Structures are given as structure tokens and as C-alpha cells.
Amino acid sequence: SILMKKKVLVVGSGPAAYGSLMYLQKNKDLEITLIDNSYLNNVKKNKNSCVFESKFIDGTRVSENFKVFEENNFENKSNIKSSKAFGGFSNVWGGTFSSLDPASLKAFNDINIDIEKYLLIIKKFIPKKTYLSKNTEDLIIKPSQNTIRLYEKINSSLFPETNAEYSSIAITNEIKESAINKEKCDSCGQPKWTCDLNSIWSSVNPIKKLIENNQIKYLSNTRLVSFKEENSKVICDLEQKENQIKIEFDKVFLGAGVLNSSIIMINSGVTHKVKIKISEMINYPVLLMYKNVKKLDSFADLFINHRKGDNSYFLQFYFFSKTLSKFAEDNFSFSKILRFIPNWIMQYTGGIFVYFDSKISNNVEVFKNDENRIEVENILNQNSLELQKGLKEITTLLRKLKIFTLPNLKTNYFFGKSYHFGSQFPHAEKPSKNESDILGRLNGIKNVHIIDSSVLPVVNVGSITPTIIANSYRITMESIN
Numbered sequence: 001s002i003l004m005k006k007k008v009l010v011v012g013s014g015p016a017a018y019g020s021l022m023y024l025q026k027n028k029d030l031e032i033t034l035i036d037n038s039y040l041n042n043v044k045k046n047k048n049s050c051v052f053e054s055k056f057i058d059g060t061r062v063s064e065n066f067k068v069f070e071e072n073n074f075e076n077k078s079n080i081k082s083s084k085a086f087g088g089f090s091n092v093w094g095g096t097f098s099s100l101d102p103a104s105l106k107a108f109n110d111i112n113i114d115i116e117k118y119l120l121i122i123k124k125f126i127p128k129k130t131y132l133s134k135n136t137e138d139l140i141i142k143p144s145q146n147t148i149r150l151y152e153k154i155n156s157s158l159f160p161e162t163n164a165e166y167s168s169i170a171i172t173n174e175i176k177e178s179a180i181n182k183e184k185c186d187s188c189g190q191p192k193w194t195c196d197l198n199s200i201w202s203s204v205n206p207i208k209k210l211i212e213n214n215q216i217k218y219l220s221n222t223r224l225v226s227f228k229e230e231n232s233k234v235i236c237d238l239e240q241k242e243n244q245i246k247i248e249f250d251k252v253f254l255g256a257g258v259l260n261s262s263i264i265m266i267n268s269g270v271t272h273k274v275k276i277k278i279s280e281m282i283n284y285p286v287l288l289m290y291k292n293v294k295k296l297d298s299f300a301d302l303f304i305n306h307r308k309g310d311n312s313y314f315l316q317f318y319f320f321s322k323t324l325s326k327f328a329e330d331n332f333s334f335s336k337i338l339r340f341i342p343n344w345i346m347q348y349t350g351g352i353f354v355y356f357d358s359k360i361s362n363n364v365e366v367f368k369n370d371e372n373r374i375e376v377e378n379i380l381n382q383n384s385l386e387l388q389k390g391l392k393e394i395t396t397l398l399r400k401l402k403i404f405t406l407p408n409l410k411t412n413y414f415f416g417k418s419y420h421f422g423s424q425f426p427h428a429e430k431p432s433k434n435e436s437d438i439l440g441r442l443n444g445i446k447n448v449h450i451i452d453s454s455v456l457p458v459v460n461v462g463s464i465t466p467t468i469i470a471n472s473y474r475i476t477m478e479s480i481n
Contacts, residue, residue: 005031006250009236010216011224011264012036013086015465016255016452018203019472022125024253025215027480032215033249035222035238037260038086040208087204098165098303098463103312103357107457111429113438118470126170126201126469144293147301150401154304161307162397167300167316170201223260226267227252227448234447252448253476254440258422261454262366263374265425270443271434273367278421279314279459280361280387283411284352284394289402291347305462308393311386314355314461315394352405354394355461358423360386366424420464422453440475451475 008024010017013036024032100108100115108115143151143166154164185195193199211218225237225244234249254261262274292301304315365377395405425442428435436442440449451472453464460467 005029007031007033007248009224009234009247009249009252010034010255011252012255012257012260012452013038013040013203013207014255014257014452015203015468016472017253018207019122019469020253020255020451020476021207021210021216022122022469023473023476023480025210030480031217033217033219033247034207034211035219035224036086037221037223037256039220040086040211040218041220087202087207098167100467101305101312101314101460101462102307104456104458104460104462104467111427111438111457113427113471113474115467115470115474118474119466122466122469122473125206126466143301146288146290146292151302153401154302159397159400162304164302164304167298167303224252224254224256224264226264226269228268229446229448232447250447251479253472254448254450255452255472257452258424258454259366259376261450261452262424265442265450266366266368266374270445273365274424274434276364276366276421277358277423277459278361278364279358279461280356281420282354282391284354284405284407285409286350286352286398286406287404288348288350289404292350293347303462306394306397308390311360311390312357312461313390313394316353316355318350318352352398352403354391355420356387356390357461358459360390364421420453420459420461423456423459425450425454426457427455428457438475439479449475449479 006029008030010020010024010032013034017034017036021032021034024030100119105115147166151164151166153159154162183192185192210216219238219240222238222240225239227234227236229235232250234252236247236249236252238245238247254264256264258276262276265271266274300316300318302315302317304317306313306315360383362383363379365379367375367377369375398405425434425436425440427438427440429438431437431442433443436450436455440451440455442448442450453459453468455475456464456467456471
């Protein structure tokens with residue numbers, strides 16, 4: 001007799017789903033279905049798009065040219081938009097690798113999860129760099145001498161609570177031709193290849209390959225509304241445009257994103273109220289007391305972790321960029337003149353993204369109101385004093401490094417746009433209410449595993465993408481075995 005294949009559902013197409021699929025596709029005894037609230041066919045090369053403009057200026061993870069965001073169809077008090085992009089934010093930013101911050105590593109170790117083991121596994125799937133230009137003028141791989149000096153100074157005994165590492169972003173082979181072309185982008189002044197959505201590795205192309213090779217079944221424009229477990233099966237209520245359908249699966253791996261994962265759990269009656277933790281972010285344009293040359297194989301020159309007592313901060317430095325003139329021009333018209341300043345002066349400018357850990361950031365609550373509608377409430381200013389102290393701490397650190405901030409050009413980003421969030425269902429060895437076990441299962445659920453940043457033990461302030469993929473791969477492997 002022919003054994004029936006086990007039916008597995010993966011929800012989402014971003015880094016979490018990719019991590020799960022990387023393990024599932026090895027198992028020939030599984031029938032894998034992927035659903036995503038977008039259209040794969042919308043993924044195409046758009047030569048008019050500019051990553052710098054969409055990420056840094058609009059504060060989004062994906063190009064607005066794709067019209068990939070939609071307002072949520074529930075009561076909304078926190079400016080959140082849902083992504084309709086195949087691949088999620090990772091299609092302009094995924095693939096950034098830096099070491100796991102100490103707080104996150106400790107949180108995984110405390111619950112006996114060897115996350116570093118899985119970070120090593122997933123690095124085989126994600127190229128650190130796949131292309132080096134033969135002409136060093138076209139693609140500057142090595143950091144400038146001033147960046148090297150800054151790196152060495154930060155890592156010296158002068159700054160015992162601070163450590164730096166060079167940024168490293170996975171680059172696809174698709175940029176080979178355009179990297180040699182020195183044509184500049186009209187929007188940001190960088191070489192055009194650096195602005196291309198396809199320059200940076202993402203989950204889009206590898207997942208697309210699995211679909212094209214018929215290794216997985218793909219249902220586009222489909223969302224998981226709710227589920228219930230019966231007789232060791234998961235009965236899923238799916239929505240396709242206006243149609244509601246029910247499909248039964250043996251296992252579900254939920255990588256729908258923090259907001260959507262919360263809503264699915266609320267709709268399914270697994271929980272009633274969710275508090276999402278965030279790593280708040282601001283951007284500071286800066287003046288440097290030395291000249292710099294920006295690395296073109298990355299959006300940043302250095303990643304810096306800084307600790308002060310129990311709090312941690314993550315700084316992402318980028319130097320020598322015409323994008324500085326774009327950061328605040330909507331709010332501060334005088335900054336428009338920066339675009340006319342020659343490059344030799346602009347080489348003394350740059351910017352720093354500052355991420356605050358979740359202990360001193362604000363939170364977001366998701367719940368059903370009296371009218372049975374999902375409501376999202378941004379809990380603002382609960383830690384405003386701590387955030388101000390954090391900014392003062394960072395400003396002092398930068399001053400010691402001969403980097404001076406421009407406070408009037410500071411940019412705050414809003415929840416759901418440009419900072420990390422999750423950990424509303426954190427892993428625990430002995431889970432209490434709204435905590436997941438180490439396989440991402442919540443409140444007694446057996447066969448639905450949350451695999452996105454919802455279940456990270458803490459929202460790390462550093463590079464979050466590799467950790468999500470590694471944890472997703474781990475959950476999938478251990479739960480299937």
C-alpha cells in the first residue's frame with residue numbers, strides 16, 4: 001500500500017518561511033503547501049526603484065513602486081500597514097549578517113537552545129558575498145582607513161562596553177553587469193546597482209525556485225484567518241479573495257509576521273490580548289571629524305553594539321551618502337541644499353540608525369474590542385525618559401569618537417516600518433500564558449508552530465534576519481523529527 005504523504009502548511013514568504021522551507025523541502029514524504037497574501041508574479045525587476053529612497057526616506061522595507069502595502073481592514077491606531085510583497089521586508093534588506101547580540105545569545109542559552117549551531121547551518125543557504133568586482137573602483141570591498149581606525153578604537157580597552165564589526169550583506173550574482181556600470185541613481189546619487197531591489201539576497205528567488213520546480217504547492221493571495229485542532233489535524237480557515245475555504249493539514253508553520261500571527265491566534269481563540277515588544281529606532285544624520293569613503297557592497301560601514309547597565313543599543317553607521325539630503329527635506333526644507341554640496345564635503349557626513357532594546361522601547365497591544373473587531377493600540381511614551389537617557393548616552397559615545405549628531409535632522413520611525421518587533425509569544429522551557437514552548441507552540445496547541453520573530457526570547461537590537469531564519473529552521477527540523 002502507498003503511504004499517504006503528510007500535509008504541511010507554511011504561511012508567509014519572508015525569512016521565517018524560507019527557513020522552514022529549507023528544511024521541509026529535503027523530506028520527500030511531505031506534501032508542502034505555501035500560502036502568502038501576495039502575488040508571486042508581482043515580483044519583477046524595476047529599474048526605476050531606489051532601495052535607498054524606499055528604505056531610508058520612506059521608512060519602508062520594500063519599494064512603494066510595487067504598491068505592496070495596504071491599510072489594514074481593522075481599527076487602526078498606530079499607523080501600521082500590512083505588506084503585500086512576496087518575500088516581505090527581506091527583498092531589500094535580508095541577508096545582513098552580524099554576530100548575535102549578547103542579550104539575545106544569553107536568552108537562547110537560558111532555555112537550552114543552541115542557536116549558534118543553526119546560524120552556522122543557514123549560512124550555507126545564504127551567500128555572504130557572491131560577487132567581487134575585478135575593478136576595485138566599481139565595488140569597494142575593503143573599508144576605508146578611517147573606518148578601520150574607528151573600528152579599532154571602538155574595540156580597544158577605551159570602550160569596554162562597546163564592540164564593532166564590519167557590516168556584511170549578501171549580494172546576489174544578478175548585479176554583475178550593473179556593478180561595472182558607473183551610472184549614478186538620480187534619486188540618491190549612489191551607483192545604480194546599489195539601488196536595485198535585486199542586488200541584495202532575499203527569500204524571493206530561492207522560494208520562487210522551489211515553486212517552479214514543483215517542490216512545493218503555492219496558493220497566492222491567500223491568508224490564514226483562523227484554525228482549530230481536531231484528532232491530531234489542523235483545520236484551517238483560508239480566505240482567497242472573497243472565497244472562504246477549509247483545508248486540513250497535519251502541521252502548520254506560521255511565519256505570517258508578528259502582527260498577522262497575533263491576529264490569527266486571537267481569531268482562533270488561542271489568546272485574547274497580545275503585547276508586541278519592539279526595538280525602537282531613530283536615525284541621526286552626523287558630521288565626522290574625518291573624511292570617509294562608503295563601502296558600496298553594503299548599506300552600512302559598521303555595526304556597533306553598546307551596553308550601559310542592563311540596556312543595550314545597536315548602532316548602524318553609514319557614511320558618505322547623498323541620501324543625507326533626503327532624510328529630512330519634507331520636514332526641514334533647508335536640508336534640500338545639501339544635494340548641491342560637492343562630494344568632497346559630503347564625505348564628512350553620514351548617518352546612524354540607533355536601535356533601543358525592547359526593555360526601554362514602547363509596546364503595541366493587539367486585541368478584539370467589544371464590537372468583535374481587531375484593534376491595534378500603540379502604547380506611546382511609556383518609556384520616554386528612558387529613551388531620552390539612551391539618546392544622551394549614544395550622543396556622548398559618538399562625541400568621544402569625534403562624531404557629532406545633528407539633532408534637528410533626527411528622524412523617528414513608526415511601528416511597522418523600520419524597526420524590529422516581536423517576542424509577544426517568547427520561547428520558554430515551562431511556558432506560562434502567551435509564552436510558547438521551544439517548538440513555537442502556544443497555550444496547549446500541538447501542531448501549529450509559530451516560526452517568525454513572534455517567538456524570539458527577546459527582540460534583539462542587532463541584525464534580526466539570520467536569527468529568525470535559524471530559529472525557524474530549528475523549530476521545523478525538531479518538530480518534524
